[in-house]
Amino acid sequence: xxxxxxxxxxxxxxxxxxxxxxxxxxxxxxxxxxxxxxxxxxxxxxxxxxxxxxxxxxxxxxxxxxxxxxxxxxxxxxxxxxxxxxxxxxxxxxxxxxxxxxxxxxxxxxxxxxxxxxxxxxxxxxxxxxxxxxxxxxxxxxxxxxxxxxxxxxxxxxxxxxxxxxxxxxxxxxxxxxxxxxxxxxxxxxxxxxxxxxxxxxxxxxxxxxxxxxxxxxxxxxxxxxxxxxxxxxxxxxxxxxxxxxxxxxxxxxxxxxxxxxxxxxxxxxxxxxxxxxxxxxxxxxxxxxxxxxxxxxxxx
Amino acid sequence: xxxxxxxxxxxxxxxxxxxxxxxxxxxxxxxxxxxxxxxxxxxxxxxxxxxxxxxxxxxxxxxxxxxxxxxxxxxxxxxxxxxxxxxxxxxxxxxxxxxxxxxxxxxxxxxxxxxxxxxxxxxxxxxxxxxxxxxxxxxxxxxxxxxxxxxxxxxxxxxxxxxxxxxxxxxxxxxxxxxxxxxxxxxxxxxxxxxxxxxxxxxxxxxxxxxxxxxxxxxxxxxxxxxxxxxxxxxxxxxxxxxxxxxxxxxxxxxxxxxxxxxxxxxxxxxxxxxxxxxxxxxxxxxxxxxxxxxxxxxxxxxxxxxxxxxxxxxxxxxxxxxxxxxxxxx
Numbered sequence: 001x002x003x004x005x006x007x008x009x010x011x012x013x014x015x016x017x018x019x020x021x022x023x024x025x026x027x028x029x030x031x032x033x034x035x036x037x038x039x040x041x042x043x044x045x046x047x048x049x050x051x052x053x054x055x056x057x058x059x060x061x062x063x064x065x066x067x068x069x070x071x072x073x074x075x076x077x078x079x080x081x082x083x084x085x086x087x088x089x090x091x092x093x094x095x096x097x098x099x100x101x102x103x104x105x106x107x108x109x110x111x112x113x114x115x116x117x118x119x120x121x122x123x124x125x126x127x128x129x130x131x132x133x134x135x136x137x138x139x140x141x142x143x144x145x146x147x148x149x150x151x152x153x154x155x156x157x158x159x160x161x162x163x164x165x166x167x168x169x170x171x172x173x174x175x176x177x178x179x180x181x182x183x184x185x186x187x188x189x190x191x192x193x194x195x196x197x198x199x200x201x202x203x204x205x206x207x208x209x210x211x212x213x214x215x216x217x218x219x220x221x222x223x224x225x226x227x228x229x230x231x232x233x234x235x236x237x238x239x240x241x242x243x244x245x246x247x248x249x250x251x252x253x254x255x256x257x258x259x260x261x262x263x264x265x266x267x268x269x270x271x272x273x274x275x276x277x278x279x280x281x282x283x284x285x286x287x288x289x290x291x292x293x294x295x296x297x298x299x300x301x
Numbered sequence: 302x303x304x305x306x307x308x309x310x311x312x313x314x315x316x317x318x319x320x321x322x323x324x325x326x327x328x329x330x331x332x333x334x335x336x337x338x339x340x341x342x343x344x345x346x347x348x349x350x351x352x353x354x355x356x357x358x359x360x361x362x363x364x365x366x367x368x369x370x371x372x373x374x375x376x377x378x379x380x381x382x383x384x385x386x387x388x389x390x391x392x393x394x395x396x397x398x399x400x401x402x403x404x405x406x407x408x409x410x411x412x413x414x415x416x417x418x419x420x421x422x423x424x425x426x427x428x429x430x431x432x433x434x435x436x437x438x439x440x441x442x443x444x445x446x447x448x449x450x451x452x453x454x455x456x457x458x459x460x461x462x463x464x465x466x467x468x469x470x471x472x473x474x475x476x477x478x479x480x481x482x483x484x485x486x487x488x489x490x491x492x493x494x495x496x497x498x499x500x501x502x503x504x505x506x507x508x509x510x511x512x513x514x515x516x517x518x519x520x521x522x523x524x525x526x527x528x529x530x531x532x533x534x535x536x537x538x539x540x541x542x543x544x545x546x547x548x549x550x551x552x553x554x555x556x557x558x559x560x561x562x563x564x565x566x567x568x569x570x571x572x573x574x575x576x577x578x579x580x581x582x583x584x585x586x587x588x589x590x591x592x593x594x595x596x597x598x599x600x601x602x603x604x605x606x607x608x609x610x611x612x613x614x615x616x617x618x619x620x621x622x623x624x625x626x627x628x629x630x631x632x
Contacts, residue, residue, distance in 0.1 A: 028430065028432065031427050031430055031432060032432065034423075034427055035424070035427055035428065035432065035438055038424050038442060038507075038511075039438065039441045039442065041504070041507075042441055042442055042444055042445050042504070042507070042508055043441060043444070045445070045456055045457065045460060045504065046444065046445070048456070048459075048460060048468055049456050052459065060466075061465065061466045063465050063471065064471070065468060065471055095308055095311075099311070099312075099315055103315070103319070107322075107351040107352070107355075110348050110351060111348060111349050111351055111352040113348055114344070114345050114346075114347075114348025114349040115345075115349060117345075118341055118342070118344050118345025118348065119341055119342065119345065120341075120342040120345035120346050121342070123345065126349065126353070129356070130352060130356070133356065133360050134561075135561055135609060135610075135613055136360060136364070136606070137564075137565050137602065137605045137606055137609055138565065139565070139582055139585055139598075139601070139602040139605055140363065140364055140367050140602045140603065140605065140606050141359060141360060141363035141364065141367065142363075142367075142589070142602065143363075143366075143367055143370060143589055143595050143598060143599055143602070144362065144363035144364075144366035144367050144370070145359060145363050147366070148358070148362075148363075150377075154314075157307065157310065157311055158307065158308070158311040159311050159314055159315070162311060162315055163311075163314060163315050163318050164355070164359060166315070166318055166319050166322055166351065167322070167351055167352065167354055167355025167358065167359060168351045168352040168355055169355060169359065174352065199344050199348065224447070227449075228449035228450075228451075230449065230450075230451050230568050230571075231567065231568065234571070234586075235590065242304075243307070247449065247451060250451065250452070250455070251451065251571070251572065254455055254572065265459050268455060268459070269455075269456070269459065272452045272455055272456065275449075275452065276447075276448055276449075276452055279447050279448075279449075280447060283444075283447045287440055290443070290447070291439060291440075291443060291512050294446075294509055294512060294513060295512060295513050295515075295516035
């Protein structure tokens, strides 16, 4: 399945005449202006973040504000990086994100396939039940969940952030994948079954390759979600600092830096910039998947 | 550096749990087939098992357990001490902090959700006017949604510093000086904290909402507009009678998701130091994990559950009146 192409807006006038075209373009100037205003609102904070990350403490509160700092303080990144064991935190974040992503993705695919293709009693009721867990506030399960992990002696390990993913903890991903499995023609599957493939083989060799675009979308969203998972780290990781993931490290960083008389905003912004880079790179590489992933929920839901 | 055992141990347990889940799936399948259940049915049950086990362990049991804990005093070290409804009594009748947090959270949601929907609708409508480079605009608008909420919080806390330290107040200084130079002090002033939060989270969700609504707009069949053109309908009637009704399923989805996310707002609250009350979930976190009043925190969690239940039910109920579904209209 290819991504649905962006429908080319049918220029109704084109069919009749081309004369009013210039007038129409002119009429669109206010539209472009308003759009530019919105884009400015979206972008300026970004630019400010990067700009601040490259300033010396003396340049921080200059008036009028300086967008391109002079001189550029590249050393901020090094200084921020050395302030805490961020190297360890990156490794931890990568470890946690990878494991959680793999677990989340594979279990969601299996469950979605079950809901999409097999008839069993209470299937629809169970599916609705699964969807309704999306509305369950995380704080309701927070404390008992914490106590379960505590019972196993696994507080302050990476387990609560990763092992739980094996239980298909993302109802939204199951929902998305199921929608796409439903769209696959049964003939293709049946051919494989006639050839003697078992359900797992059908899923792996036939179904998953067919829904690759949405699988990629789910993977990208899952990466973003786990890389940015702050709550889990806050609840379950305690000490030492080398146990922290990046979001928790950043929180610790800002708490220590804001404490003093002159908060070192340039370092906080430098660290924020560094932490955001992987997700940004992923976003630019897989923009379509990102945007489609979130759109699908709105349109298909 | 992190110790290699930390990774190895987690990896081992991860593999073990995965193996156990697969094992239970296989046993379920074999068992069901052995007692004469059709293969089709047995396979279905086996495949959804990972979710079902997770539901029992991570949803059903915790919900029941937190209801029980909310009726106890529990500090983790000693066994829970049953106190009946005392926690709820204290919460609702004596706890000023709770009501203040609840008010802030509700006001925040009541402003952010409609604001985010309305302005995203405007932006999406503009993007749908056949402008050039829709893809590029969409990317620009979506960009802030890629950032984690806490980076957004940190960034806006910096931009919303009072006086000339913050970019926002610097840029808007001419406006404030008109009003006798009473520039807001944002997160330093209990009365403006709410607006600081509204601005930062609006920045975070605005683009994502726009992108989703744009998809909804593109899904509206063009022939509806063409038919309206034939009838000579103007822009506003077309918007009122075609665009809005056709977009209601998308609006409904965004409204539900917005309410659920808005009421449960947490991350940004923990990254901003405020002079007085913070969000309800931040208060819950402090009760549970700073003071270890786990019973009391559970009671707050149940209040949260009831709030979300009531709000979503109300929206679902009302949806029959305003959400338009193609398939129903045809019936």
